[in-house]
Amino acid sequence: MAEAKGLPSSDLREISDRVLQLSEADQCRVRINSGWRGYTRVATNRITSAGGSNNTSVNITSVFGKRVATVDTNRLADDDLLQAVRRSEDMARLAPENPEYMAELSAQQYQQIQAYYPSTGELEPGTRAEAAAIAIRQAQNAGQIVASYMDVRAGTSSIATSNGLFASHSNTGVAYTLTSRTPDGLQSGWAGDEANDWSSIESQRVANDAVRKCRDWRKTALDPGEYTAILEPTAVGMLMMRMMNSFNQRTADEGRSYFSRPGGGNRIGETLFDGKVTIYSDPSYADAETAPFNGSGQALQRKVWVNAGRLEDLSRSRYWAAESAQDPLPGPANLIMQGGTDSLEEMIASTRRGVLLTRFWYIRGLNPRIISYTGLTRDGTFLIENGRITRPVTNFRFNQSLVSMLQNIEMLGPAVRVAASENSSVSAPIVVPALKVNGFNLSSVSGAI
Amino acid sequence: MHLPQHFSRRDFMRLASTSAASTALLANVKPVLAQSLTNFEKALLLYAIDVAMDAGADYADGRVIRTQFEAVGTREQRITQVQSTDSFGINVRALVGGSWGFSATQFFDREAISAMAREAVAVARANNAVAPSTTLLAPVDIYPDASWTTPHSIDPFSVSLDDKAALLLRANEEALRIDNIRFASSSILSVKEQRLVATSEGSFIDQTFLRINPAMNITAISDDGGDFQTRGATVEPAGRGYEYVLGLDLVGNASRWAEEAAMKLQAVSVDPGEWDLVLHPSNLWLTIHESIGHPTELDRALGYEANYAGTSFLHPPEEVLGNTRVGPDFMQFVGNRSEFGGCATTGWDDEAVPAESWPIIEDGIFVDYQTTRDQAAWIEAQTGITRSHGCAYGQNWESMPFQRMPNVSLMPGEQDLSEEDVIAATDRGIFIEGRGSYSIDQQRYNIQFAGQVFWEIRDGKKYQMLRDVAYVGRTPDFWNSMDVIGGDSTYFLGASFSDAKGQPMQVNAVSHGCPIALFRNIELINTA
Numbered sequence: 001m002a003e004a005k006g007l008p009s010s011d012l013r014e015i016s017d018r019v020l021q022l023s024e025a026d027q028c029r030v031r032i033n034s035g036w037r038g039y040t041r042v043a044t045n046r047i048t049s050a051g052g053s054n055n056t057s058v059n060i061t062s063v064f065g066k067r068v069a070t071v072d073t074n075r076l077a078d079d080d081l082l083q084a085v086r087r088s089e090d091m092a093r094l095a096p097e098n099p100e101y102m103a104e105l106s107a108q109q110y111q112q113i114q115a116y117y118p119s120t121g122e123l124e125p126g127t128r129a130e131a132a133a134i135a136i137r138q139a140q141n142a143g144q145i146v147a148s149y150m151d152v153r154a155g156t157s158s159i160a161t162s163n164g165l166f167a168s169h170s171n172t173g174v175a176y177t178l179t180s181r182t183p184d185g186l187q188s189g190w191a192g193d194e195a196n197d198w199s200s201i202e203s204q205r206v207a208n209d210a211v212r213k214c215r216d217w218r219k220t221a222l223d224p225g226e227y228t229a230i231l232e233p234t235a236v237g238m239l240m241m242r243m244m245n246s247f248n249q250r251t252a253d254e255g256r257s258y259f260s261r262p263g264g265g266n267r268i269g270e271t272l273f274d275g276k277v278t279i280y281s282d283p284s285y286a287d288a289e290t291a292p293f294n295g296s297g298q299a300l301q302r303k304v305w306v307n308a309g310r311l312e313d314l315s316r317s318r319y320w321a322a323e324s325a326q327d328p329l330p331g332p333a334n335l336i337m338q339g340g341t342d343s344l345e346e347m348i349a350s351t352r353r354g355v356l357l358t359r360f361w362y363i364r365g366l367n368p369r370i371i372s373y374t375g376l377t378r379d380g381t382f383l384i385e386n387g388r389i390t391r392p393v394t395n396f397r398f399n400q401s402l403v404s405m406l407q408n409i410e411m412l413g414p415a416v417r418v419a420a421s422e423n424s425s426v427s428a429p430i431v432v433p434a435l436k437v438n439g440f441n442l443s444s445v446s447g448a449i
Numbered sequence: 450m451h452l453p454q455h456f457s458r459r460d461f462m463r464l465a466s467t468s469a470a471s472t473a474l475l476a477n478v479k480p481v482l483a484q485s486l487t488n489f490e491k492a493l494l495l496y497a498i499d500v501a502m503d504a505g506a507d508y509a510d511g512r513v514i515r516t517q518f519e520a521v522g523t524r525e526q527r528i529t530q531v532q533s534t535d536s537f538g539i540n541v542r543a544l545v546g547g548s549w550g551f552s553a554t555q556f557f558d559r560e561a562i563s564a565m566a567r568e569a570v571a572v573a574r575a576n577n578a579v580a581p582s583t584t585l586l587a588p589v590d591i592y593p594d595a596s597w598t599t600p601h602s603i604d605p606f607s608v609s610l611d612d613k614a615a616l617l618l619r620a621n622e623e624a625l626r627i628d629n630i631r632f633a634s635s636s637i638l639s640v641k642e643q644r645l646v647a648t649s650e651g652s653f654i655d656q657t658f659l660r661i662n663p664a665m666n667i668t669a670i671s672d673d674g675g676d677f678q679t680r681g682a683t684v685e686p687a688g689r690g691y692e693y694v695l696g697l698d699l700v701g702n703a704s705r706w707a708e709e710a711a712m713k714l715q716a717v718s719v720d721p722g723e724w725d726l727v728l729h730p731s732n733l734w735l736t737i738h739e740s741i742g743h744p745t746e747l748d749r750a751l752g753y754e755a756n757y758a759g760t761s762f763l764h765p766p767e768e769v770l771g772n773t774r775v776g777p778d779f780m781q782f783v784g785n786r787s788e789f790g791g792c793a794t795t796g797w798d799d800e801a802v803p804a805e806s807w808p809i810i811e812d813g814i815f816v817d818y819q820t821t822r823d824q825a826a827w828i829e830a831q832t833g834i835t836r837s838h839g840c841a842y843g844q845n846w847e848s849m850p851f852q853r854m855p856n857v858s859l860m861p862g863e864q865d866l867s868e869e870d871v872i873a874a875t876d877r878g879i880f881i882e883g884r885g886s887y888s889i890d891q892q893r894y895n896i897q898f899a900g901q902v903f904w905e906i907r908d909g910k911k912y913q914m915l916r917d918v919a920y921v922g923r924t925p926d927f928w929n930s931m932d933v934i935g936g937d938s939t940y941f942l943g944a945s946f947s948d949a950k951g952q953p954m955q956v957n958a959v960s961h962g963c964p965i966a967l968f969r970n971i972e973l974i975n976t977a
Contacts, residue, residue: 037847039953043753046580050572051551053847057536069531069610074538074555087533094610095531096618125572129579136580147755149952179756185764188755254632255670255677262675361759362888366899366919366976369677374897374919376890397888397895397921399974423757423954443974444897444921448759448890 005121006034006155007056009168015058015076016160022085025062025092027104028162031295032058035155036121040128043147045136050125062088063104066097102318104161105297113169115289117197120172121154128152131176135207139180142211144187148178151425152198159297169291173426174198175419178206179379180214181449188449189213190359190379192234192419194426196287200417213358213380219449222383222393228354229440230347230384233413235357236337237420237430239373239402242363243279244335244428246371247305249314253324258371258403259314266314273309273406276340280304281332288417288429290333298330305332339433340412347411347436349387355442356382356389360398361422370401376446395449396442404439411436486513486643486655490539493562494647497541500566502649506543506573508586509566510800513539513645514846521610522636523617525625530636531610538846543569547584548577551849587825587837589802592652597796599659600789601690605639608691613637617665620699624667624707629714632668633707635682637661637694638946640958644799652801660792660958662686662946663694665703669710678916680710681901683731683883686944686958688792709902709914716916719903721975725878726920726968727871732881732900733859734943734961740924741775741782742857742961744893745809746950747818747827758950759891762924763815770831773815776928781860782810784819786839791856792944792958795839799850802839809857813929821852844955851951858942858962865936871965873909874933879918879973880904880911884943886919886976897921899976917977930971935964 007015016030038052057074058081069091073084128150139146151174158168177192191209193201231239252259252266259267282302283290292300296318304312315331316324348356358380366372377395384390413434421427490513501509515537522530539562540553550573554565617635624633642658665682682702687693728736743749744761752760763769785806786795795804800822809817817832818824821841829835843850872880883901903915922930944960 037953041952042580043755044751046582047548047576048753049549049551049849049851050576051553051569051849053538053540053553055536055538055555055847068528070533072532072534072536074536076555084535091531091533091610096528096611096614098528100527100529125575129575133579145752145755147752149756151953177756181752181755181760185760190756255674256632256668260674262673264674361891364886364888366886367917372976374886374888376888376895378891395890397890397897399897399976423949424952425954444895446890446895447762447923448892448894 004116004154004156004170005036006054009156009158012156012158012168013166016158016166019058019060019081019085020160020162022082023062023162025064025089027063029061029104030058030160032056032158033155035153038123038125038128038152040125040132040150042132042136045140045145047129047132050128058084060084060088062092063101064092066099066101067092067095068098068101069095100319104163105165106163107165108297108299110167110292110299111284111301113284113289113292115172115196116170117172119198120152120174120196123152123174123198131203134204135178138207138211142215144180144182144211144214146178146180149424151175153426157291159293161297165297167293167297171291172196174201175424175426176201176203176206177419177424178210180210182214186449187214187218188379189217192424194417194419196289200287217380217392219394220391224396224442224444226439226441228351228436228438230344230351230354230356231435231437232358233416233432233434234359234418234420236432236435237418238360238363240335240337240432241420241428241430242373243402244332247314247331249316250320252314256368258369259311268311268313271310273306274409275309276409276412277306277309277406278304278338279306280336281334282336283333285334285336285431288334288431290429294330294333298328300330300333303332334429336431337415337433339415342411342413344413344434347434348384348389350411351384352386354384355393356384366399371403372399372401374399376448395446397444397446398441399443400441405437408438409435410438486515486645490557491645493557494539494645496559497539497562497566498647498649500563501541501543501570504567504570506545506570508544508649509541510646510648511539511541512799512846515643516845517641519606519639520636521613521617523614523621524634525621525632526618528614536845540846541566541569542849543573544584545570545573546577547582548573550576553847584823585826587822587835589822589836591650592654592797592801594653595797596655598657599688601659601692603691605659605661605691606641616699620665620703623700623703627704627707627711629669629671629711630667630707631670635665637663646797646799646801648801654797654801656796658688659690660686660688661691661693663697663699665699665706667707667710669714671714676714678710678713680706680713681883682706685942686792686946687790687942688794688960689790712914713916716914718977719915719918719973719975721973723970724973725875726971727875727878727880727906728966728968729880729882730939730941730963730965731883731943733963733966735884735887736896736898737857737859737961737963738945738959739887739889740893740896740927741810742854745818746852746854747820747824748852750818751827754950757952762892762894766818766828766831769815770828771814771816774813775810775815775925776813777931778812779862779934780810780813780928780931781808782857783807783860784809784838784855784857786855788856788858788960788962790942791960792946793854793856793960798839799841799843800837802837802841804839807838819852819855824852842957844957848955853950853957854948854959856960856962859964861937861940861964862934865938866933868935868939868965871933871935871967872906872911874967875906876908878906879915880906881918894923896924896927917975919974919976920971921974922971927968927971930968931966932969933967935966939965
């Protein structure tokens with residue numbers, strides 16, 4: 001295997017050891033991120049920007065008693081590191097006590113996870129430009145104008161503590177997304193892929209799909225209202241990634257979450273969603289791998305959050321676990337919603353009247369008591385009548401409770417990795433199926449294309 | 450400067466008070482603390498430009514950027530965060546033919562910097578080979594030795610963590626005294642950004658920016674534990690020193706914010722339908738940001754942001770400039786990079802273009818976009834303006850500069866109407882304070898905005914508190930429904946530290962000034 005981008009683990013260990021030796025605090029934690037990011041951006045059928053940078057930053061947490069402060073620097077010379085250590089110590093001495101501070105972890109056992117793919121780590125500007133050129137040609141042949149973005153990350157992160165912990169992990173990620181529009185600005189189509197492994201990205205297919213969607217989508221009128229909706233996997237992922245933060249026991253116990261039980265406590269153990277809903281996280285999930293540890297060094301393992309509609313567990317920090325006499329449970333680093341066997345074609349064929357949604361835009365929280373969000377459809381919204389797509393329709397704003405959506409699922413497709421971040425940067429891996437749901441609330445028309 | 454004809458002297462003074470030409474007139478300007486950039490870094494930046502030009506660039510510019518953050522966070526009577534971040538590096542942007550290339554490094558040695566500069570040129574050359582294009586850079590005066598610092602009295606980095614934490618904990622304590630208030634969190638984020646900008650044309654600018662973001666959030670839980678409501682404090686980020694935070698009276702205001710959080714538990718859920726709205730500036734600024742600020746970005750209007758941030762309803766420029774009505778005759782929007790306290794206020798931009806102010810919407814008509822040097826020529830035929838409006842910005846040393854939003858502000862009315870005057874102008878309306886959930890489509894038509902506190906207005910007076918309110922509409926219809934506008938005494942700067950645009954996504958800090966204003970017959974939905 002070629003050498004990973006960024007500093008090798010041995011260098012990260014050396015820097016960590018140096019910081020820990022310099023430390024005069026009661027306890028110290030050192031986290032290092034070292035890596036490379038490259039990108040190529042296309043708009044108006046030309047490459048408008050491309051570049052890359054390497055960066056290594058060292059994050060030092062110093063602790064005196066329960067006084068804690070953190071300093072982050074990207075200056076790596078001995079003097080600079082010494083200065084950063086002293087600064088974090090000075091800040092910690094000045095900081096008021098944090099009663100929620102928990103002692104640094106000692107050495108832990110982690111899963112071995114291979115998440116670094118050389119195909120991604122060695123993805124050169126020339127290869128990125130070739131993918132861009134394919135998309136530009138494809139769009140030009142169809143009389144369209146393309147805007148695309150390829151985001152590539154590769155690097156190594158590490159954690160070390162003064163109590164004997166050291167761990168490092170190398171990771172890669174690539175996201176490729178593409179929007180194609182007609183010169184008159186009246187049609188638009190989108191497609192995208194995200195993976196840890198560049199060879200999983202089908203750049204030709206992404207270009208084909210976006211150009212086809214643009215060709216097929218020219219809006220016609222449709223009234224807002226509640227519709228049976230078929231959400232393509234990207235649309236599902238953009239909503240479900242919002243669920244990651246909801247699985248939190250403390251906010252539930254404190255009475256400010258959908259998972260709060262009226263009168264106190266939480267709803268772990270209750271069946272809250274449709275029986276077809278199973279949600280879990282798994283740092284070793286193929287091509288959606290994450291580090292096997294989180295920012296405080298806790299081990300991450302496969303964890304089922306919702307099983308067949310039943311809330312199995314909620315994450316709790318080490319502090320909250322101690323307060324509630326439970327074991328700590330770190331939050332998810334990726335999110336996987338178990339899929340089904342229904343194809344998109346079968347979902348469409350089984351729908352008397354509904355809409356097919358490609359992706360969403362500007363999703364913002366509305367009401368945490370019902371986990372509701374607003375946002376807009378974008379780049380491919382179609383009407384389904386009597387089992388087939390009959391015409392493209394206008395975009396809509398939605399106002400939708402995710403709880404209600406997960407209680408009204410009719411069909412699920414196979415789970416796939418999606419580019420779920422609105423800005424199309426490599427993000428926490430999201431693996432979800434296409435869904436057919438009832439009563440999806442398209443609340444008003446959006447004139448946007 | 451390009452200023453609207455009907456600007457009052459007071460408006461002009463506000464906009465001009467911190468412009469590059471007049472900084473010497475300001476009182477209370479103190480140099481920031483040590484750790485300034487050295488001649489060593491300045492020499493390396495000039496070296497990088499030379500290497501890029503020797504490698505065949507037609508034009509090159511570069512920046513040394515050091516960004517320092519300090520965050521202090523609390524909840525109830527606890528400290529949750531004490532953190533400082535220091536990120537330092539150098540970049541070069543090179544133009545070959547009509548294509549840009551960019552590269553950056555954290556290593557300040559000649560070898561690394563030479564490699565970086567040559568890489569920027571190589572990428573530009575490769576891009577131009579794949580898809581050749583034409584780029585015209587707008588003319589600019591040369592500033593070989595210029596400097597600027599955010600006007601301030603107290604550098605936030607000179608205030609101890611203890612003092613900051615004590616202030617926040619006192620504010621939390623006040624909030625927690627109120628019945629039903631169970632949680633109160635607060636924080637202060639301080640930013641210091643040191644920037645050297647050099648161009649192959651000979652400009653060299655040394656600037657230091659200070660920005661500060663105080664925040665507070667209060668949660669009330671009902672007696673039976675079955676409901677909770679939150680109230681975000683009406684405080685805004687600003688491009689100012691710590692004196693700004695001291696002037697906010699967080700401790701004195703915390704009780705009112707907490708009382709309002711508790712009142713929301715008992716508030717009446719809104720009847721959806723059409724209502725008049727009186728929007729406090731703490732709410733209206735975000736609507737301005739989304740529905741006026743973003744659609745007047747020229748790159749967005751021309752499709753450069755189509756894959757993420759979207760396009761604009763204000764396009765194509767040759768058809769919409771000068772003849773598109775966006776609001777009533779009395780509606781004046783100004784783009785500016787020189788407003789006192791603005792988060793996007795600067796001396797020069799990332800292309801060494803001096804800060805200026807210019808009309809974007811004049812007498813309700815759309816007249817100009819936000820531009821950078823490579824964009825001005827695109828609309829010169831319509832605007833007659835050959836120069837950039839100075840809107841280039843890259844978020845840090847790793848980021849290529851591109852067109853970012855200046856402060857875009859709604860000018861107050863000629864008549865100095867007060868908040869009470871504007872409330873008195875409606876028989877049946879809702880007064881909205883603070884920013885809440887916000888969302889707008891990718892062409893900036895369909896808006897939906899909530900708030901923090903909602904008061905029903907009956908017969909020209911606040912009557913009772915409401916909840917679960919969000920207003921919706923279509924941008925031009927919304928602005929054309931503006932009927933009454935407050936005066937200068939109601940003018941207030943709202944701001945965000947996290948305006949997102951571009952791929953790779955970059956954030957920009959930006960402010961929007963506005964007075965209170967009344968909008969007729971706006972559709973409301975109930976978000977419960």
